[in-house]
Amino acid sequence: MMKFDAHIPDGPLAEKWTQHKFNLKLVNPANKRKYTIIVVGTGLAGASAAATLAELGYNILAFSYHESPRRAHSIAAQGGINAAKNYPNDGDSIFRLFYDTIKGGDYRAREANVYRLAEVSNNIIDQCVAQGIPFAREYGGLLDNRSFGGAQVSRTFYAKGQTGQQLLLGAYSALVRQMHAGKVKFHPRHDMLDLVVVDGRARGIITRNLVTGEITAHVADAVILATGGYANVFYLSTNAMASNATASWRAHKRGAAFANPCYTQIHPTCIPVSSEHQSKLTLMSESLRNDGRVWVPKNPGDTRAPNDIPEEDRDYYLERIYPSFGNLVPRDVASRRAKAVCDEGRGVGATGKAVYLDFADVIQRNGRQWVEDKYGNLFDMYQQITGENPYEVPMRIYPAPHYTMGGLWVDYNLMSTIPGLFVLGEANFSDHGANRLGASALMQGLADGYFVIPYTIGGYLAQKPHDSLDTSHEEFTKARKGVEDSLKRLLSIQGDEPVEELHKRLGRILWDYVGMSRNRKGLETALKEIPALREEFWKKARIPGREDEFNPELEKASRVADFMELAELMAQDALHREESCGAHFREEYQTEENEAKRDDEHFAYSANWEFVEVGKPEILHKEELVFENVQLTTRSYK
Amino acid sequence: MKVTLKVWRQKNGSTPGQFVSYEVDQVSEDMSFFEMLDMLNNSLVRKGEEPISFDHDCREGICGTCGLMINGRAHGPLKGVTTCQLHMRSFSDGDTIVVEPWRARAFPVIRDLIVDRTAFDRIMEAGGYISVRTGGAPDANAIPISKKAADAAFDSAACIGCGACVATCKNSSAMLFTAAKVSQFAVLPQGQVERKERVLNMVAQMDAEGFGACTNTGACEAECPKEISLVNIARLNREFLRASLAG
Numbered sequence: 001m002m003k004f005d006a007h008i009p010d011g012p013l014a015e016k017w018t019q020h021k022f023n024l025k026l027v028n029p030a031n032k033r034k035y036t037i038i039v040v041g042t043g044l045a046g047a048s049a050a051a052t053l054a055e056l057g058y059n060i061l062a063f064s065y066h067e068s069p070r071r072a073h074s075i076a077a078q079g080g081i082n083a084a085k086n087y088p089n090d091g092d093s094i095f096r097l098f099y100d101t102i103k104g105g106d107y108r109a110r111e112a113n114v115y116r117l118a119e120v121s122n123n124i125i126d127q128c129v130a131q132g133i134p135f136a137r138e139y140g141g142l143l144d145n146r147s148f149g150g151a152q153v154s155r156t157f158y159a160k161g162q163t164g165q166q167l168l169l170g171a172y173s174a175l176v177r178q179m180h181a182g183k184v185k186f187h188p189r190h191d192m193l194d195l196v197v198v199d200g201r202a203r204g205i206i207t208r209n210l211v212t213g214e215i216t217a218h219v220a221d222a223v224i225l226a227t228g229g230y231a232n233v234f235y236l237s238t239n240a241m242a243s244n245a246t247a248s249w250r251a252h253k254r255g256a257a258f259a260n261p262c263y264t265q266i267h268p269t270c271i272p273v274s275s276e277h278q279s280k281l282t283l284m285s286e287s288l289r290n291d292g293r294v295w296v297p298k299n300p301g302d303t304r305a306p307n308d309i310p311e312e313d314r315d316y317y318l319e320r321i322y323p324s325f326g327n328l329v330p331r332d333v334a335s336r337r338a339k340a341v342c343d344e345g346r347g348v349g350a351t352g353k354a355v356y357l358d359f360a361d362v363i364q365r366n367g368r369q370w371v372e373d374k375y376g377n378l379f380d381m382y383q384q385i386t387g388e389n390p391y392e393v394p395m396r397i398y399p400a401p402h403y404t405m406g407g408l409w410v411d412y413n414l415m416s417t418i419p420g421l422f423v424l425g426e427a428n429f430s431d432h433g434a435n436r437l438g439a440s441a442l443m444q445g446l447a448d449g450y451f452v453i454p455y456t457i458g459g460y461l462a463q464k465p466h467d468s469l470d471t472s473h474e475e476f477t478k479a480r481k482g483v484e485d486s487l488k489r490l491l492s493i494q495g496d497e498p499v500e501e502l503h504k505r506l507g508r509i510l511w512d513y514v515g516m517s518r519n520r521k522g523l524e525t526a527l528k529e530i531p532a533l534r535e536e537f538w539k540k541a542r543i544p545g546r547e548d549e550f551n552p553e554l555e556k557a558s559r560v561a562d563f564m565e566l567a568e569l570m571a572q573d574a575l576h577r578e579e580s581c582g583a584h585f586r587e588e589y590q591t592e593e594n595e596a597k598r599d600d601e602h603f604a605y606s607a608n609w610e611f612v613e614v615g616k617p618e619i620l621h622k623e624e625l626v627f628e629n630v631q632l633t634t635r636s637y638k
Numbered sequence: 639m640k641v642t643l644k645v646w647r648q649k650n651g652s653t654p655g656q657f658v659s660y661e662v663d664q665v666s667e668d669m670s671f672f673e674m675l676d677m678l679n680n681s682l683v684r685k686g687e688e689p690i691s692f693d694h695d696c697r698e699g700i701c702g703t704c705g706l707m708i709n710g711r712a713h714g715p716l717k718g719v720t721t722c723q724l725h726m727r728s729f730s731d732g733d734t735i736v737v738e739p740w741r742a743r744a745f746p747v748i749r750d751l752i753v754d755r756t757a758f759d760r761i762m763e764a765g766g767y768i769s770v771r772t773g774g775a776p777d778a779n780a781i782p783i784s785k786k787a788a789d790a791a792f793d794s795a796a797c798i799g800c801g802a803c804v805a806t807c808k809n810s811s812a813m814l815f816t817a818a819k820v821s822q823f824a825v826l827p828q829g830q831v832e833r834k835e836r837v838l839n840m841v842a843q844m845d846a847e848g849f850g851a852c853t854n855t856g857a858c859e860a861e862c863p864k865e866i867s868l869v870n871i872a873r874l875n876r877e878f879l880r881a882s883l884a885g
Contacts, residue, residue, distance in 0.1 A: 052772040067693070068759050070799055071701045087779065123773070130775035132768045132828045134791035141782025159792055165700055166795060173767035180763040188756060211748055240695040275666060277673045280697045381699060384723040387668075450772045498680040542683050550650070550749045552691055553683065 004257075004608060004623040007411045008112045013629050014094075017116045020412070021455050025462035032057035034466040037457065038205055038220040039063070040192045040247050043072030044164075044171055044442060045425025046226030048449025051174035054183035056454055061218055062175070063190045063207060065242060065555075070172045073228060073240040074445060077164025078285035078378065079148060080156035081128075081442040083121040088145050092153040094118045099630060101440060104150040104330050105405070105433020106582035106598060107632050108260070108606070110625060112412060113430045120451040121443050125157055127450055131170040135159050148438040149286050150330035150637075156439045161285050161378045167442055171449070191555060193483045195223065195251045195421065198475045201464070202251075202421035206476075206483045210555060213548040217471040217480050221464065222420045222457060225251060226449065229404035229426040231264060233563045233570070234515075235507025237401035238270060238283040244559035245566050248408050248427050256416040257608040257621065259429035260406035261566065262574035265436055265583050266516045267402030268334035271385050271395075272354040281400040282385055284357070285378055286438040289327045291362040291371070292395070294318050294334070296355050300345035306356055306394045317341055325637040332435045332583045332596075333637060335399035339516050340594065342398075349396045358394035399516060403441060405432040405583065406573075409608045409623070413456035414448060417608075420464070422457060424448035429606065434582025487547045490557045495540035499557045502537050506560070506567055509533065514571050519587040523575040530571060531615060534564040565614055572609075572617060579603045591634075600632050639665050639731035643678070645690055646738045651746050657736075667727035671714065672697060672704070674726055691750040697722040699863065702798030705805065706751055707738040712802035712861040720800065720863040740805035744812070744848040755801050757847040758815060764843035765836040766819045768828050787825050794822040796864045803858035803866075809850030814858040816844050817874035818866050824877055834881035841878055 009020040027035070036059040039050040047069050050062045066072060086092040097118040102109060125143075129135065135157050136144040145154040159166040178184040189210040196204040196217065204219040230245035231237040252258045269284045295316045297309055317337060319326045329337075338355050341347065348354050363371055368391055372379070382390050407429040414422050414430070425445040432440065509529050513522035537560070545551040580589040580596035581603070589597045604625045609618040640663045648655025662678050669677075672694055679689035695703040699720040706721045708714035714724045729735065737751065745753040795818070803814035820837050823829025829836070852871060859868040 048772075055771045066695070066703070067755060068799070070759075071695060071703050073696060073701070075701050076696045076698060085778070123775075125778045126775040127770075127772060129778040130768065130770045130828060132791070132823050132826050134788050134795050134822070134826070135778075136792075137783060137785045137788040139785050141784050142779050159795075162700065162796065165798075166792075169795065173762070174770075174772070176759065176763045177767045177769060179759075186759075188759075240701060241697060242695050274668050277666065277669050277677060279670070279673050279676055282698045380718070381723070384699070384719060384725070385670075387725070387727060454772070496684060498683040500676065500680060542686075544683055544686065544688055550691065550752075553689060 004409070004621055005411065006110060006623060007413060008110070009412065013111065013115050016112050017119055024455055024459035027458045027462045029057055033059065035059065035461055036061060036220040038218060038223045039226060040205065040224065041072070041226040041228060041427070042069035042175065042186070043074035043226060043228060043425065044168055044445035045449040046224070047072070047168070047171035047175045048446050049224055049226060049424055049453045050184055051171065051178050052450050052454045053457070054178035054181070060178070060184040061187070061220060062184050063187045063192055063205070065189060065191045065210060067188050069175055069186070070169060072168060073243050074168045074442070075165045076240065077442050078161040078283065079287035080146065080158035080163045080439040081124065081167060082148070082155050082439040083125045083157060083443065084118055084155060085122055085125060087143060088154045090153045092155050096153065097121060097155065100151050101431070101437060102433065102630055103635060104437040105435050106596065106635055107433065107600070107604065107627065108581050108625065109431055109433030111627060111629055116452065117431050117444060117447050120447045123451055124443060124446045128167060128170050131173060133159065133166045133170045146287060147290055147328065149289060149328045149334070150437040156287070158287065161287070161375055164442060167446065171446070192247045193250065193558070194479045195254045196475050196479045197254050197418060198469060198473060201419045203469060204471065204476060206479050208483070211550050213546070213551065215480055215483055217476040219469055219471050219476070221461060221466055222422065224422045224424060224453065225408070225427050226424040227427045229407065230563070230566060231401040231404050233506070233567055234401040234510050235503050236273065236278060236281050236511070238267060238281050241280060244562070246559050246562045249562040249566055251408060251416070251418070251421060253611050254418065256418050256421055257409040257610055258406070258569060259409035259606045259608045260434070260573065261570045261609065262514065262577060262584050263405035263434050263582065264401060264570070265331060265403040265405060266335045266399045268331055268338055268399050269357060269397045270400035270402070271382065272349060272351065272398040282381065283400070283402060284382060284395060284397060286331065288357060288375060288378065291374070292327070292357040292359050293361060294327055294355055294357055296341045296346040296348060306348070306358070315346070322637045329637045330435060330437060332585070335516055336585060338399055354396040354398045356394035357397045359390065360394070363391065403436055405429065405434060405436055409606065413459060414453055415456070415460065420460065422453060424453060434584055487554065487558065490541070490543055490554060490561065491547060493538060493541045493543065495542050497540040497542055499541050499543065499553060499560050502533070502541060503560045503563065506530070506533055506563060510567055510570070514574050517585045517587050518574050520575065523571050526571040527568065527575065530564070530568045537561065537564055569609055569618055573607055576620065577603060577607065598634070604632070639667065639726070641665055641729060641732070642734040644734065644736045645751070647690070647750055648747050650749055655747065665726050667725065669726045670697070670722065671708070671724040671726065672722055691752050693752045694722055699723045700798060702800040705740055705800045705802055707740065707805060709736050712806040713863050718863060718865050720798070740801050742804045742810035742849070744810065745801060745804065755799070757849070758799050758801065758812070760847060761812065761816055761840055761843045762819065765832070765839040768823060769832060781827055783827060790825045791822045794818045794866065794870055797866050798864055800863060802861050802863060804849065806857045806861040807850070807853060808857070809853050811852050811858070812844050812847070812849035813852040813871050813874065814862065814866055816840050817870035820877055821870040821873045824873060833877070834884060837874065837877040837881050
């Protein structure tokens with residue numbers, strides 16, 4: 001039986017973290033160098049954790065399937081990072097950032113974790129500036145802020161539309177410094193294919209060298225996963241092509257509970273799908289909703305060019321329905337409304353699956369140069385992809401899978417249900433509840449890596465003296481053999497369908513039945529179709545080449561095989577949650593105004609799933625969410 | 639439309655490579671260059687042949703993973719664009735397109751169109767950072783930085799480390815890459831303490847990796863997908879001279 005003690009410290013909300021840091025046992029500096037910690041994934045959360053732990057004196061083995069930490073998908077985050085600095089003097093505070101995040105997540109996150117996130121947000125900005133990250137500044141030399149969805153204050157720090165890039169390069173710079181010092185050994189182009197658990201503790205991993213195909217076991221005193229989210233399960237998403245769930249999923253199969261897998265964020269402002277061959281979707285930063293206005297024609301079937309449609313025939317539906325937040329409603333709300341107007345037949349573009357994001361007003365008000373300075377790279381990117389000039393015609397946008405709030409369950413110390421396995425960043429479930437607000441992912445990744453794990457992992461290690469375990473232990477031998485066998489099994493299928501085609505089909509099932517809105521019938525269909533497709537995968541997939549060489553098709557197949565299992569759990573979770581909350585919208589549970597209708601009496605918990613075996617329903621364990629500092633209200637952005 | 643590809647195929651770094659021709663039919667002009675390659679690869683997989691290996695990831699021009707020499711130009715015919723953002727509307731029906739990996743001694747071929755660019759990481763390890771530990775940083779607004787300096791630092795920091803500058807340079811020089819990082823920190827107050835050591839160490843590592851000397855012809859700037867300016871190289875030269883003379 002799994003235990004779900006979140007280990008939330010006692011005391012008032014605002015003092016929990018300070019008190020907890022004091023209560024945690026410390027590892028003395030001379031002992032730190034005896035411990036080895038494995039960090040899998042070197043994006044924002046992984047790189048910041050690896051660098052900071054190395055600075056403290058631990059030995060770090062870092063792994064990435066990329067050639068360099070700088071390629072991690074954190075780099076693609078555009079709009080910004082939140083912090084409660086209140087530099088604009090507009091009434092922000094740590095409590096307000098906490099409140100907005102809890103409310104934005106539709107009251108499905110843990111209060112104590114979210115408060116800590118808000119609390120350390122300010123340290124992140126200080127740290128990043130000290131590293132030389134060129135955030136946008138005002139003429140007086142102070143930092144500039146902008147506003148983002150779900151908030152009525154300006155608390156977002158940014159570097160044009162490339163904030164993720166600049167923050168990742170900052171964390172990367174801290175990491176390479178430790179690589180140079182010999183405290184971090186970085187393994188590029190390595191895939192983690194299994195977690196090794198010895199005597200109930202996470203003690204190592206099995207990796208495949210993607211260039212040579214070599215399978216290797218690595219031992220450590222603790223393992224950190226910072227391996228990102230699973231939005232690529234949808235095939236078409238804003239994630240990078242290689243983003244995958246394999247590390248998390250294999251840890252799940254070793255005993256780490258997976259929490260709230262159905263909480264998947266569909267981002268409202270992406271470039272719409274144009275053809276069958278499309279390999280990915282591109283995000284247009286939410287920050288564009290600061291200055292762009294979202295609209296569709298008032299009447300279905302209006303095929304006039306956007307600039308020929310007069311004001312009176314346009315419906316600025318977000319401004320109309322949500323007068324106080326307008327275009328800056330949270331992502332789940334904006335996405336659902338876009339789908340609704342398209343379902344009414346008012347969608348635009350060749351496919352009818354798009355709405356306009358129009359900059360004509362701001363260009364007229366502030367001039368083209370002003371817009372170019374603020375969003376230039378995004379406008380260029382849009383033009384590259386669509387061949388249209390957004391300075392002259394409105395952008396066409398549509399929602400796309402973007403981020404996953406669900407992930408491996410962790411306690412307040414970011415430790416999973418396997419002792420010694422810690423999970424950071426998007427890979428865990430902890431801070432965003434059922435919906436993440438914009439500019440909060442970068443904040444969470446860096447909070448976990450720079451300011452949380454360095455303390456909490458010490459508390460764990462201090463109680464586990466370093467021992468002489470090595471990879472000759474039978475658990476390592478067994479895990480290694482298991483990995484080798486699973487790769488051989490994939491190569492032995494010898495069907496005739498490319499893995500990508502099978503992945504596309506999985507994505508379509510998920511998009512249709514486990515996407516922006518869900519219902520019982522659809523989810524039951526998905527629960528039939530996914531296992532059937534999985535069976536087909538294991539019969540029909542064609543994977544060329546061998547396992548002992550560079551083989552990108554084999555990498556892909558091994559990841560898609562895991563998606564085929566995870567997808568089923570997502571549907572199971574979505575079916576069991578008979579309420580609507582945040583990004584999880586069940587059509588049966590909505591208000592008369594088509595807003596999400598929560599059921600706090602029955603569903604104010606995180607759903608934590610325990611793996612049984614492939615094809616069998618997983619076992620549900622609940623962690624009840626206790627709200628002592630905020631009142632559960634129906635979210636209103638009107 | 640229909641195009642003919644002449645693609646560099648090479649099993650690994652120790653075996654010789656060669657060009658192989660492929661006809662690709664039913665290409666739509668809205669496809670990205672990579673989606674066209676995906677389509678070709680899927681047809682190769684169906685036939686039981688080895689697909690073409692190429693590096694790519696974000697497919698939105700920011701991760702720096704991709705990079706192909708297309709008809710002799712780094713990232714293809716467009717200015718200020720990575721390979722992943724290149725679309726087939728930039729080509730015409732019946733075109734023959736030559737596709738090669740980055741070619742430089744410091745970037746050995748791993749397979750087909752994939753090269754090893756870890757030399758860039760080692761240049762960064764030599765000094766591409768400000769030595770601050772986590773924690774204890776002063777308030778972010780404690781030191782005002784002029785908008786001009788912040789913007790200049792950003793322009794340098796926008797480098798994505800793709801290696802187009804090296805690939806396009808006839809000396810395979812990594813000056814633009816190295817200069818961009820040196821410049822970012824040279825114009826910011828935070829970067830002053832380690833200013834001298836940084837430029838000397840990074841340049842020494844750049845030379846040790848086997849990159850050539852700057853040609854001063856500016857091909858790197860012309861082909862850089864992020865349009866990193868040659869001004870950075872001028873600044874690096876000044877920084878290097880200053881650090882060398884000051885001893």
